[in-house]
Amino acid sequence: MNNTMMTVIPVILYLTMSFGVALWARKKSESSGSSKGFLEDYFIGGRSMGGMVLAMTIIASYTSASSFVGGPGVAYKLGLSWVLLAMIQVPTTFLTLGILGKRFAIMARRTDSVTITDYLRARYKSDAVVILCSVALIVFFMAAMLAQFIGGARLFQTVTGYPYIVGLILFGVSVVLYTAIGGFRAVVLTDAIQGIVMVVAVVVILLAVINAGGGMENCIQSLKAIDPGLITPTGPKDAVPQPFVLSFWVLVGIGILGLPQTTQRCMGYRDSKAMHDAMIIGTLLIGFMILCAHLAGTLGRAILPELPAGDLAMPSLIVELLSPVWAGVFIAGPLAAIMSTVDSMLLLVSAAIIKDLYIHYRLKGDASRMTLVSIKKMSLVCTVVVGLMVFVAAIQPPDLLVWINLFAFGGLEAAFLCPIVIGLYWEKANSTGAISSIIIGVGTFIVLTIMKPAMGGVHAIVPTTLASLTAFVLGSYAGLSRSKTGQAAG
Protein backbone atom coordinates (compact mmCIF):
# COMPACT_ATOMS: atom_id res chain seq x y z
CA MET A 1 0.00 0.00 0.00
CA ASN A 2 1.52 3.35 -0.94
CA ASN A 3 1.60 6.51 1.12
CA THR A 4 -1.30 8.34 -0.45
CA MET A 5 -3.56 5.37 0.18
CA MET A 6 -2.55 5.42 3.84
CA THR A 7 -3.43 9.09 3.99
CA VAL A 8 -6.83 8.59 2.44
CA ILE A 9 -7.88 5.77 4.78
CA PRO A 10 -8.63 7.97 7.83
CA VAL A 11 -10.56 10.32 5.54
CA ILE A 12 -12.69 7.52 4.12
CA LEU A 13 -13.30 6.04 7.57
CA TYR A 14 -14.41 9.38 8.78
CA LEU A 15 -16.77 10.01 5.86
CA THR A 16 -18.32 6.58 6.34
CA MET A 17 -18.95 7.40 9.98
CA SER A 18 -20.78 10.57 8.94
CA PHE A 19 -23.12 8.53 6.76
CA GLY A 20 -23.81 6.13 9.59
CA VAL A 21 -24.84 9.07 11.74
CA ALA A 22 -27.10 10.46 9.01
CA LEU A 23 -28.94 7.18 8.57
CA TRP A 24 -29.42 6.87 12.32
CA ALA A 25 -30.76 10.41 12.47
CA ARG A 26 -33.14 9.66 9.60
CA LYS A 27 -34.52 6.70 11.48
CA LYS A 28 -34.94 8.78 14.59
CA SER A 29 -36.96 11.45 12.81
CA GLU A 30 -39.19 8.81 11.18
CA SER A 31 -40.87 8.59 14.55
CA SER A 32 -42.38 12.07 14.31
CA GLY A 33 -45.71 11.51 12.66
CA SER A 34 -46.92 14.93 11.46
CA SER A 35 -45.70 17.33 8.78
CA LYS A 36 -44.98 20.01 11.35
CA GLY A 37 -43.23 17.51 13.61
CA PHE A 38 -41.05 16.39 10.74
CA LEU A 39 -40.10 19.96 9.81
CA GLU A 40 -39.18 20.73 13.39
CA ASP A 41 -37.08 17.60 13.53
CA TYR A 42 -35.40 17.96 10.13
CA PHE A 43 -34.50 21.60 10.55
CA ILE A 44 -33.84 21.86 14.28
CA GLY A 45 -33.61 18.31 15.65
CA GLY A 46 -36.68 18.58 17.87
CA ARG A 47 -34.81 21.01 20.16
CA SER A 48 -32.97 18.19 21.87
CA MET A 49 -29.28 19.17 21.98
CA GLY A 50 -27.39 18.65 25.22
CA GLY A 51 -24.46 20.78 26.42
CA MET A 52 -21.58 18.92 24.79
CA VAL A 53 -23.28 18.63 21.42
CA LEU A 54 -24.40 22.26 21.53
CA ALA A 55 -20.85 23.43 22.23
CA MET A 56 -19.43 21.28 19.48
CA THR A 57 -21.97 22.34 16.89
CA ILE A 58 -21.42 26.04 17.59
CA ILE A 59 -17.67 25.61 17.30
CA ALA A 60 -17.88 23.45 14.21
CA SER A 61 -20.28 25.68 12.32
CA TYR A 62 -18.12 28.66 13.22
CA THR A 63 -14.65 27.29 12.42
CA SER A 64 -14.09 26.78 8.73
CA ALA A 65 -11.33 26.35 6.17
CA SER A 66 -9.78 29.61 7.32
CA SER A 67 -9.29 28.42 10.91
CA PHE A 68 -7.10 25.54 9.76
CA VAL A 69 -5.42 26.65 6.57
CA GLY A 70 -5.93 30.35 5.88
CA GLY A 71 -5.41 31.61 9.44
CA PRO A 72 -2.31 29.56 10.27
CA GLY A 73 -1.05 30.49 6.79
CA VAL A 74 -1.17 34.18 7.69
CA ALA A 75 0.36 33.34 11.08
CA TYR A 76 3.23 31.75 9.18
CA LYS A 77 3.91 35.07 7.48
CA LEU A 78 3.12 37.49 10.32
CA GLY A 79 4.23 35.51 13.35
CA LEU A 80 2.87 35.70 16.90
CA SER A 81 0.96 38.90 16.14
CA TRP A 82 -1.53 36.86 14.13
CA VAL A 83 -1.95 34.31 16.90
CA LEU A 84 -2.76 37.22 19.19
CA LEU A 85 -5.38 38.38 16.70
CA ALA A 86 -6.81 34.88 16.34
CA MET A 87 -7.29 34.63 20.10
CA ILE A 88 -9.98 37.30 19.82
CA GLN A 89 -12.23 34.44 18.74
CA VAL A 90 -12.04 32.73 22.11
CA PRO A 91 -15.21 34.33 23.54
CA THR A 92 -17.39 33.55 20.50
CA THR A 93 -19.30 30.65 22.03
CA PHE A 94 -20.05 32.23 25.38
CA LEU A 95 -20.87 35.54 23.80
CA THR A 96 -23.35 34.01 21.36
CA LEU A 97 -25.01 31.88 24.01
CA GLY A 98 -24.82 34.45 26.77
CA ILE A 99 -26.31 37.33 24.79
CA LEU A 100 -28.94 35.49 22.76
CA GLY A 101 -29.15 32.63 25.19
CA LYS A 102 -32.30 32.09 27.14
CA ARG A 103 -34.33 34.96 25.85
CA PHE A 104 -33.89 33.79 22.31
CA ALA A 105 -34.66 30.17 23.18
CA ILE A 106 -37.83 31.20 25.03
CA MET A 107 -39.01 33.44 22.18
CA ALA A 108 -38.25 30.75 19.60
CA ARG A 109 -40.29 28.17 21.47
CA ARG A 110 -43.14 30.55 22.09
CA THR A 111 -43.38 31.45 18.41
CA ASP A 112 -42.67 27.91 17.18
CA SER A 113 -39.66 29.23 15.30
CA VAL A 114 -37.43 26.73 13.56
CA THR A 115 -35.23 29.13 11.60
CA ILE A 116 -33.87 32.61 12.17
CA THR A 117 -36.33 33.81 9.56
CA ASP A 118 -39.25 32.31 11.47
CA TYR A 119 -38.14 34.26 14.47
CA LEU A 120 -37.78 37.48 12.48
CA ARG A 121 -41.20 36.95 10.95
CA ALA A 122 -42.75 36.50 14.36
CA ARG A 123 -40.88 39.47 15.76
CA TYR A 124 -41.49 42.01 12.98
CA LYS A 125 -44.61 40.64 11.26
CA SER A 126 -43.35 41.95 7.96
CA ASP A 127 -43.07 40.20 4.61
CA ALA A 128 -40.38 42.61 3.45
CA VAL A 129 -38.10 41.69 6.37
CA VAL A 130 -38.63 37.98 5.75
CA ILE A 131 -37.99 38.17 2.02
CA LEU A 132 -34.93 40.40 2.37
CA CYS A 133 -33.45 38.09 4.98
CA SER A 134 -34.22 34.92 3.03
CA VAL A 135 -32.65 36.32 -0.12
CA ALA A 136 -29.56 37.60 1.73
CA LEU A 137 -29.21 34.24 3.39
CA ILE A 138 -29.56 32.21 0.19
CA VAL A 139 -27.19 34.37 -1.87
CA PHE A 140 -24.47 34.82 0.75
CA PHE A 141 -24.59 31.22 1.92
CA MET A 142 -24.29 29.80 -1.59
CA ALA A 143 -21.20 31.95 -2.16
CA ALA A 144 -19.71 31.07 1.23
CA MET A 145 -20.32 27.36 0.65
CA LEU A 146 -18.60 27.60 -2.69
CA ALA A 147 -15.48 29.06 -1.08
CA GLN A 148 -15.49 26.26 1.49
CA PHE A 149 -15.79 23.61 -1.24
CA ILE A 150 -12.90 25.07 -3.21
CA GLY A 151 -10.75 25.40 -0.08
CA GLY A 152 -11.37 21.79 0.90
CA ALA A 153 -10.68 20.36 -2.52
CA ARG A 154 -7.44 22.36 -2.87
CA LEU A 155 -6.25 21.19 0.52
CA PHE A 156 -7.00 17.58 -0.38
CA GLN A 157 -5.09 18.04 -3.61
CA THR A 158 -2.02 19.48 -1.88
CA VAL A 159 -1.79 16.81 0.77
CA THR A 160 -2.66 13.66 -1.17
CA GLY A 161 -1.57 14.59 -4.68
CA TYR A 162 -4.89 13.39 -6.11
CA PRO A 163 -6.53 15.77 -8.62
CA TYR A 164 -8.73 18.63 -7.39
CA ILE A 165 -11.88 16.99 -8.72
CA VAL A 166 -11.35 13.77 -6.72
CA GLY A 167 -11.24 15.68 -3.44
CA LEU A 168 -14.21 17.76 -4.46
CA ILE A 169 -16.31 14.70 -5.29
CA LEU A 170 -15.21 12.80 -2.21
CA PHE A 171 -16.17 15.32 0.42
CA GLY A 172 -18.59 17.46 -1.58
CA VAL A 173 -20.89 14.57 -2.35
CA SER A 174 -20.66 13.16 1.17
CA VAL A 175 -21.56 16.40 2.88
CA VAL A 176 -24.53 17.00 0.58
CA LEU A 177 -25.83 13.47 1.03
CA TYR A 178 -25.54 13.16 4.77
CA THR A 179 -27.08 16.58 5.29
CA ALA A 180 -29.97 15.79 2.96
CA ILE A 181 -30.61 12.39 4.51
CA GLY A 182 -30.17 13.19 8.17
CA GLY A 183 -31.22 16.83 8.52
CA PHE A 184 -30.32 18.90 11.57
CA ARG A 185 -29.86 15.92 13.87
CA ALA A 186 -27.23 14.45 11.53
CA VAL A 187 -25.61 17.85 11.12
CA VAL A 188 -25.14 18.47 14.83
CA LEU A 189 -24.00 14.92 15.53
CA THR A 190 -21.46 14.97 12.72
CA ASP A 191 -20.46 18.43 13.99
CA ALA A 192 -19.69 16.85 17.35
CA ILE A 193 -17.56 14.15 15.72
CA GLN A 194 -15.93 16.77 13.52
CA GLY A 195 -15.13 18.86 16.59
CA ILE A 196 -13.31 15.95 18.19
CA VAL A 197 -11.42 15.22 14.97
CA MET A 198 -10.36 18.88 14.80
CA VAL A 199 -9.07 18.92 18.40
CA VAL A 200 -7.01 15.77 17.87
CA ALA A 201 -5.66 17.10 14.59
CA VAL A 202 -4.38 20.43 15.97
CA VAL A 203 -2.64 18.81 18.92
CA VAL A 204 -0.84 16.35 16.67
CA ILE A 205 0.39 19.00 14.28
CA LEU A 206 1.49 21.43 17.01
CA LEU A 207 3.47 18.76 18.85
CA ALA A 208 5.05 17.63 15.59
CA VAL A 209 6.12 21.18 14.79
CA ILE A 210 7.58 21.91 18.24
CA ASN A 211 9.37 18.58 18.15
CA ALA A 212 10.83 19.17 14.70
CA GLY A 213 12.01 22.65 15.72
CA GLY A 214 13.91 21.28 18.73
CA GLY A 215 11.61 22.62 21.45
CA MET A 216 9.68 25.84 21.97
CA GLU A 217 12.69 27.96 22.92
CA ASN A 218 14.64 27.05 19.80
CA CYS A 219 11.61 27.68 17.56
CA ILE A 220 11.10 31.17 18.96
CA GLN A 221 14.79 32.02 18.74
CA SER A 222 14.90 30.88 15.10
CA LEU A 223 11.89 33.07 14.38
CA LYS A 224 13.64 36.00 16.01
CA ALA A 225 16.71 35.31 13.87
CA ILE A 226 14.55 35.34 10.70
CA ASP A 227 12.82 38.61 11.63
CA PRO A 228 12.43 40.04 15.16
CA GLY A 229 9.00 41.35 14.05
CA LEU A 230 7.72 37.76 14.08
CA ILE A 231 7.69 37.72 17.87
CA THR A 232 6.16 41.17 18.50
CA PRO A 233 2.43 41.92 18.88
CA THR A 234 2.43 44.18 15.82
CA GLY A 235 4.15 41.83 13.39
CA PRO A 236 7.05 42.29 10.95
CA LYS A 237 7.31 45.95 9.88
CA ASP A 238 4.19 46.69 11.94
CA ALA A 239 2.05 44.79 9.40
CA VAL A 240 -0.66 44.23 12.03
CA PRO A 241 -1.48 47.72 13.33
CA GLN A 242 -3.63 48.17 16.43
CA PRO A 243 -6.74 49.68 14.76
CA PHE A 244 -6.91 46.67 12.43
CA VAL A 245 -6.60 44.24 15.32
CA LEU A 246 -9.16 46.12 17.36
CA SER A 247 -11.71 46.00 14.51
CA PHE A 248 -11.54 42.24 14.77
CA TRP A 249 -13.18 42.56 18.16
CA VAL A 250 -16.16 43.90 16.25
CA LEU A 251 -15.89 41.52 13.30
CA VAL A 252 -15.56 38.23 15.13
CA GLY A 253 -16.68 39.12 18.62
CA ILE A 254 -19.87 41.10 18.26
CA GLY A 255 -20.44 40.19 14.61
CA ILE A 256 -20.75 36.50 15.34
CA LEU A 257 -24.20 37.26 16.74
CA GLY A 258 -25.21 38.12 13.19
CA LEU A 259 -24.22 34.84 11.59
CA PRO A 260 -27.42 32.82 11.12
CA GLN A 261 -25.67 29.43 11.01
CA THR A 262 -24.34 30.07 14.52
CA THR A 263 -27.29 31.88 16.05
CA GLN A 264 -29.72 29.22 14.91
CA ARG A 265 -27.99 26.86 17.36
CA CYS A 266 -29.34 28.97 20.18
CA MET A 267 -32.88 27.84 19.40
CA GLY A 268 -32.17 24.16 19.40
CA TYR A 269 -30.88 23.25 22.82
CA ARG A 270 -32.71 21.12 25.33
CA ASP A 271 -32.72 23.13 28.53
CA SER A 272 -30.90 25.93 30.33
CA LYS A 273 -28.40 23.50 31.82
CA ALA A 274 -27.29 22.47 28.33
CA MET A 275 -26.66 26.13 27.57
CA HIS A 276 -24.60 26.67 30.73
CA ASP A 277 -22.43 23.65 29.99
CA ALA A 278 -21.98 24.61 26.36
CA MET A 279 -20.75 28.10 27.28
CA ILE A 280 -17.84 26.67 29.25
CA ILE A 281 -17.02 23.64 27.11
CA GLY A 282 -17.25 25.70 23.94
CA THR A 283 -14.90 28.41 25.20
CA LEU A 284 -12.39 25.86 26.41
CA LEU A 285 -12.33 23.94 23.13
CA ILE A 286 -12.38 26.81 20.69
CA GLY A 287 -9.54 28.56 22.51
CA PHE A 288 -7.52 25.40 22.48
CA MET A 289 -8.07 24.71 18.80
CA ILE A 290 -7.36 28.23 17.64
CA LEU A 291 -4.26 28.59 19.79
CA CYS A 292 -2.77 25.28 18.63
CA ALA A 293 -3.55 25.71 14.93
CA HIS A 294 -2.22 29.26 14.68
CA LEU A 295 0.81 28.63 16.88
CA ALA A 296 1.66 25.66 14.66
CA GLY A 297 1.53 27.95 11.63
CA THR A 298 3.77 30.55 13.29
CA LEU A 299 6.35 28.08 14.56
CA GLY A 300 6.26 26.27 11.21
CA ARG A 301 8.21 29.23 9.83
CA ALA A 302 11.18 28.11 11.91
CA ILE A 303 11.13 24.69 10.25
CA LEU A 304 10.21 25.51 6.66
CA PRO A 305 11.26 29.18 6.34
CA GLU A 306 11.15 29.49 2.56
CA LEU A 307 7.62 28.67 1.48
CA PRO A 308 6.34 30.92 -1.35
CA ALA A 309 2.79 31.33 0.02
CA GLY A 310 1.33 31.24 3.53
CA ASP A 311 -1.55 29.00 2.41
CA LEU A 312 0.97 26.27 1.74
CA ALA A 313 2.23 26.32 5.34
CA MET A 314 -0.22 23.87 6.90
CA PRO A 315 -0.35 21.35 4.01
CA SER A 316 3.44 21.41 3.67
CA LEU A 317 3.98 20.93 7.40
CA ILE A 318 1.59 17.99 7.34
CA VAL A 319 3.30 16.30 4.44
CA GLU A 320 6.75 17.07 5.79
CA LEU A 321 6.35 16.18 9.46
CA LEU A 322 3.64 13.58 9.87
CA SER A 323 3.48 9.91 9.03
CA PRO A 324 0.93 9.16 6.28
CA VAL A 325 -1.81 7.96 8.63
CA TRP A 326 -1.50 10.99 10.89
CA ALA A 327 -1.47 13.18 7.81
CA GLY A 328 -4.82 11.58 6.99
CA VAL A 329 -6.14 12.41 10.45
CA PHE A 330 -5.00 15.97 10.11
CA ILE A 331 -6.51 16.45 6.71
CA ALA A 332 -9.74 15.08 8.15
CA GLY A 333 -9.57 17.96 10.66
CA PRO A 334 -9.86 20.87 8.23
CA LEU A 335 -12.17 18.82 6.03
CA ALA A 336 -14.36 18.37 9.09
CA ALA A 337 -14.26 22.11 9.72
CA ILE A 338 -15.27 22.79 6.14
CA MET A 339 -17.98 20.16 6.04
CA SER A 340 -19.49 21.27 9.31
CA THR A 341 -19.76 24.82 8.04
CA VAL A 342 -21.21 23.71 4.72
CA ASP A 343 -23.74 21.32 6.23
CA SER A 344 -25.31 23.91 8.51
CA MET A 345 -25.46 26.47 5.71
CA LEU A 346 -26.94 23.94 3.32
CA LEU A 347 -29.67 23.11 5.77
CA LEU A 348 -30.48 26.77 6.36
CA VAL A 349 -30.69 27.53 2.65
CA SER A 350 -33.00 24.56 2.24
CA ALA A 351 -35.05 25.75 5.22
CA ALA A 352 -35.25 29.23 3.77
CA ILE A 353 -36.59 27.91 0.48
CA ILE A 354 -39.03 25.36 1.87
CA LYS A 355 -40.24 26.86 5.10
CA ASP A 356 -39.77 30.58 4.76
CA LEU A 357 -40.74 30.95 1.14
CA TYR A 358 -42.62 27.93 -0.18
CA ILE A 359 -44.78 26.84 2.75
CA HIS A 360 -45.41 30.35 3.91
CA TYR A 361 -46.39 31.91 0.61
CA ARG A 362 -47.71 28.97 -1.40
CA LEU A 363 -49.41 27.10 1.43
CA LYS A 364 -50.22 30.16 3.54
CA GLY A 365 -48.06 28.90 6.36
CA ASP A 366 -49.96 25.68 6.86
CA ALA A 367 -47.58 22.76 6.53
CA SER A 368 -50.35 20.24 7.12
CA ARG A 369 -51.73 20.99 3.66
CA MET A 370 -48.93 18.81 2.39
CA THR A 371 -48.71 15.13 3.19
CA LEU A 372 -45.91 13.92 5.40
CA VAL A 373 -44.40 11.89 2.58
CA SER A 374 -44.26 14.75 0.12
CA ILE A 375 -42.83 17.19 2.65
CA LYS A 376 -40.11 14.71 3.50
CA LYS A 377 -39.34 14.16 -0.14
CA MET A 378 -39.31 17.87 -0.80
CA SER A 379 -36.95 18.70 2.07
CA LEU A 380 -34.54 16.03 0.93
CA VAL A 381 -34.69 16.99 -2.75
CA CYS A 382 -34.27 20.67 -1.98
CA THR A 383 -31.17 20.07 0.15
CA VAL A 384 -29.65 17.84 -2.55
CA VAL A 385 -30.40 20.27 -5.37
CA VAL A 386 -28.90 23.26 -3.55
CA GLY A 387 -25.84 21.22 -2.59
CA LEU A 388 -25.31 19.94 -6.11
CA MET A 389 -25.62 23.43 -7.54
CA VAL A 390 -22.77 24.59 -5.32
CA PHE A 391 -20.84 21.43 -6.13
CA VAL A 392 -21.13 21.98 -9.88
CA ALA A 393 -20.17 25.63 -9.46
CA ALA A 394 -17.04 24.57 -7.57
CA ILE A 395 -15.78 22.52 -10.53
CA GLN A 396 -15.31 25.71 -12.54
CA PRO A 397 -15.94 28.54 -10.06
CA PRO A 398 -17.90 31.35 -11.73
CA ASP A 399 -16.43 34.81 -11.16
CA LEU A 400 -19.66 36.22 -9.84
CA LEU A 401 -19.91 33.78 -6.93
CA VAL A 402 -16.25 34.16 -6.02
CA TRP A 403 -16.88 37.87 -5.99
CA ILE A 404 -19.99 37.63 -3.83
CA ASN A 405 -18.05 35.51 -1.36
CA LEU A 406 -15.96 38.57 -0.52
CA PHE A 407 -19.07 40.02 1.03
CA ALA A 408 -20.57 36.85 2.42
CA PHE A 409 -19.62 36.99 6.09
CA GLY A 410 -19.57 40.75 6.45
CA GLY A 411 -22.82 40.93 4.50
CA LEU A 412 -24.54 38.40 6.74
CA GLU A 413 -23.42 40.29 9.81
CA ALA A 414 -24.60 43.55 8.34
CA ALA A 415 -27.98 42.05 7.48
CA PHE A 416 -28.76 40.00 10.57
CA LEU A 417 -26.97 41.52 13.55
CA CYS A 418 -29.31 44.40 14.41
CA PRO A 419 -32.63 42.74 13.55
CA ILE A 420 -31.78 39.70 15.69
CA VAL A 421 -30.03 41.18 18.71
CA ILE A 422 -31.72 44.53 19.09
CA GLY A 423 -35.08 43.04 18.16
CA LEU A 424 -34.61 40.67 21.05
CA TYR A 425 -33.94 43.32 23.68
CA TRP A 426 -35.57 46.51 22.49
CA GLU A 427 -39.36 46.56 22.53
CA LYS A 428 -39.66 49.54 20.22
CA ALA A 429 -37.77 47.80 17.41
CA ASN A 430 -40.00 47.39 14.36
CA SER A 431 -40.00 46.39 10.73
CA THR A 432 -39.13 49.85 9.36
CA GLY A 433 -35.99 49.79 11.49
CA ALA A 434 -35.13 46.25 10.44
CA ILE A 435 -35.57 46.93 6.74
CA SER A 436 -33.50 50.11 6.76
CA SER A 437 -30.81 48.42 8.82
CA ILE A 438 -30.56 45.49 6.39
CA ILE A 439 -30.44 47.67 3.28
CA ILE A 440 -28.08 50.29 4.66
CA GLY A 441 -25.86 47.74 6.41
CA VAL A 442 -25.35 45.48 3.41
CA GLY A 443 -25.06 48.49 1.09
CA THR A 444 -22.42 50.18 3.25
CA PHE A 445 -20.43 47.00 3.52
CA ILE A 446 -20.40 46.37 -0.23
CA VAL A 447 -19.50 49.96 -1.05
CA LEU A 448 -16.68 50.06 1.52
CA THR A 449 -15.31 46.72 0.34
CA ILE A 450 -15.24 47.81 -3.29
CA MET A 451 -14.07 51.40 -2.86
CA LYS A 452 -11.56 50.63 -0.08
CA PRO A 453 -11.34 54.17 1.29
CA ALA A 454 -8.44 54.80 3.69
CA MET A 455 -9.76 54.32 7.21
CA GLY A 456 -6.50 54.17 9.17
CA GLY A 457 -6.37 50.38 9.22
CA VAL A 458 -9.95 49.96 10.50
CA HIS A 459 -11.82 47.04 8.92
CA ALA A 460 -14.92 47.83 6.83
CA ILE A 461 -17.14 45.99 9.31
CA VAL A 462 -16.75 48.69 11.97
CA PRO A 463 -18.35 51.57 10.02
CA THR A 464 -20.84 49.06 8.59
CA THR A 465 -22.00 48.03 12.04
CA LEU A 466 -22.32 51.65 13.11
CA ALA A 467 -24.31 52.49 9.96
CA SER A 468 -26.72 49.58 10.29
CA LEU A 469 -27.17 50.31 13.99
CA THR A 470 -27.97 53.95 13.31
CA ALA A 471 -30.34 52.99 10.49
CA PHE A 472 -32.05 50.51 12.78
CA VAL A 473 -32.67 52.98 15.57
CA LEU A 474 -33.71 55.88 13.33
CA GLY A 475 -35.88 53.58 11.20
CA SER A 476 -37.59 52.16 14.25
CA TYR A 477 -38.48 55.63 15.56
CA ALA A 478 -39.74 56.64 12.10
CA GLY A 479 -41.82 53.49 11.92
CA LEU A 480 -43.11 54.08 15.41
CA SER A 481 -44.37 57.59 14.76
CA ARG A 482 -45.93 56.49 11.48
CA SER A 483 -47.89 53.68 13.07
CA LYS A 484 -48.98 56.02 15.86
CA THR A 485 -50.44 58.58 13.50
CA GLY A 486 -51.93 55.90 11.24
CA GLN A 487 -53.17 53.76 14.13
CA ALA A 488 -52.05 50.79 12.08
CA ALA A 489 -49.96 49.06 14.68
CA GLY A 490 -50.67 45.36 14.61
Added chain:
Amino acid sequence: MDKHPKDWRFAQANKEALLTLGAYALYFIWWYVCAYGMGSGDPEQYEYVFGLPEWFFYSCIVGYPLITILLWAVVRFKFKDMPLDEELDEKTGEKR
Protein backbone atom coordinates in the same frame (compact mmCIF):
# COMPACT_ATOMS: atom_id res chain seq x y z
CA MET B 1 -43.23 36.58 41.52
CA ASP B 2 -44.87 33.37 40.37
CA LYS B 3 -47.67 35.33 38.82
CA HIS B 4 -45.33 36.72 36.20
CA PRO B 5 -43.09 33.84 35.28
CA LYS B 6 -42.15 35.44 31.98
CA ASP B 7 -41.04 38.65 33.60
CA TRP B 8 -38.90 36.73 36.01
CA ARG B 9 -37.23 34.80 33.23
CA PHE B 10 -36.59 37.82 31.07
CA ALA B 11 -35.19 39.87 33.92
CA GLN B 12 -32.81 37.05 34.74
CA ALA B 13 -31.87 36.67 31.05
CA ASN B 14 -31.03 40.37 30.88
CA LYS B 15 -28.83 40.07 33.94
CA GLU B 16 -27.04 37.12 32.39
CA ALA B 17 -26.49 38.97 29.14
CA LEU B 18 -24.88 41.83 31.06
CA LEU B 19 -22.65 39.43 32.96
CA THR B 20 -21.61 37.92 29.64
CA LEU B 21 -20.69 41.34 28.31
CA GLY B 22 -18.74 41.97 31.51
CA ALA B 23 -16.73 38.78 31.06
CA TYR B 24 -16.10 39.74 27.46
CA ALA B 25 -14.81 43.16 28.55
CA LEU B 26 -12.53 41.58 31.15
CA TYR B 27 -11.08 39.22 28.57
CA PHE B 28 -10.48 42.17 26.26
CA ILE B 29 -8.68 44.18 28.95
CA TRP B 30 -6.48 41.26 29.96
CA TRP B 31 -5.64 40.50 26.33
CA TYR B 32 -4.93 44.13 25.47
CA VAL B 33 -2.89 45.08 28.54
CA CYS B 34 -0.72 41.98 28.46
CA ALA B 35 -0.08 42.04 24.72
CA TYR B 36 0.58 45.71 24.11
CA GLY B 37 1.71 46.56 27.63
CA MET B 38 4.53 44.00 27.73
CA GLY B 39 5.16 43.57 24.02
CA SER B 40 5.50 47.12 22.72
CA GLY B 41 9.20 47.43 23.50
CA ASP B 42 12.24 46.29 21.58
CA PRO B 43 12.22 42.51 20.91
CA GLU B 44 15.83 42.37 22.10
CA GLN B 45 14.67 43.33 25.61
CA TYR B 46 11.92 40.66 25.85
CA GLU B 47 11.67 38.38 28.83
CA TYR B 48 10.77 34.76 28.11
CA VAL B 49 8.50 32.29 29.87
CA PHE B 50 8.77 28.63 28.78
CA GLY B 51 10.58 29.82 25.67
CA LEU B 52 7.75 32.16 24.65
CA PRO B 53 7.91 35.95 24.79
CA GLU B 54 6.38 37.17 28.04
CA TRP B 55 3.64 39.24 26.40
CA PHE B 56 2.49 36.29 24.35
CA PHE B 57 2.62 33.87 27.23
CA TYR B 58 0.40 36.03 29.45
CA SER B 59 -2.04 37.40 26.88
CA CYS B 60 -2.67 34.20 24.92
CA ILE B 61 -1.51 31.12 26.80
CA VAL B 62 -2.66 32.29 30.25
CA GLY B 63 -5.52 34.55 29.14
CA TYR B 64 -7.72 31.91 27.67
CA PRO B 65 -7.79 29.35 30.52
CA LEU B 66 -8.29 32.29 32.85
CA ILE B 67 -11.42 33.47 31.03
CA THR B 68 -12.70 29.89 30.99
CA ILE B 69 -12.36 29.66 34.78
CA LEU B 70 -13.96 33.06 35.25
CA LEU B 71 -16.84 31.98 33.03
CA TRP B 72 -17.27 28.78 34.94
CA ALA B 73 -17.57 30.78 38.15
CA VAL B 74 -20.01 33.26 36.63
CA VAL B 75 -22.20 30.55 35.15
CA ARG B 76 -22.05 28.42 38.27
CA PHE B 77 -22.94 31.18 40.73
CA LYS B 78 -24.87 33.76 38.77
CA PHE B 79 -26.76 31.95 36.02
CA LYS B 80 -30.05 30.29 36.91
CA ASP B 81 -31.77 27.24 35.49
CA MET B 82 -35.15 28.10 34.06
CA PRO B 83 -37.88 26.44 32.02
CA LEU B 84 -37.77 27.49 28.38
CA ASP B 85 -41.20 26.27 27.33
CA GLU B 86 -44.54 27.87 27.89
CA GLU B 87 -45.67 25.02 30.15
CA LEU B 88 -45.11 27.26 33.11
CA ASP B 89 -48.15 29.28 32.18
CA GLU B 90 -50.45 26.33 32.68
CA LYS B 91 -49.34 26.02 36.28
CA THR B 92 -50.56 29.49 37.06
CA GLY B 93 -53.61 28.84 34.95
CA GLU B 94 -52.61 31.71 32.76
CA LYS B 95 -52.84 31.04 29.03
CA ARG B 96 -50.84 33.36 26.94
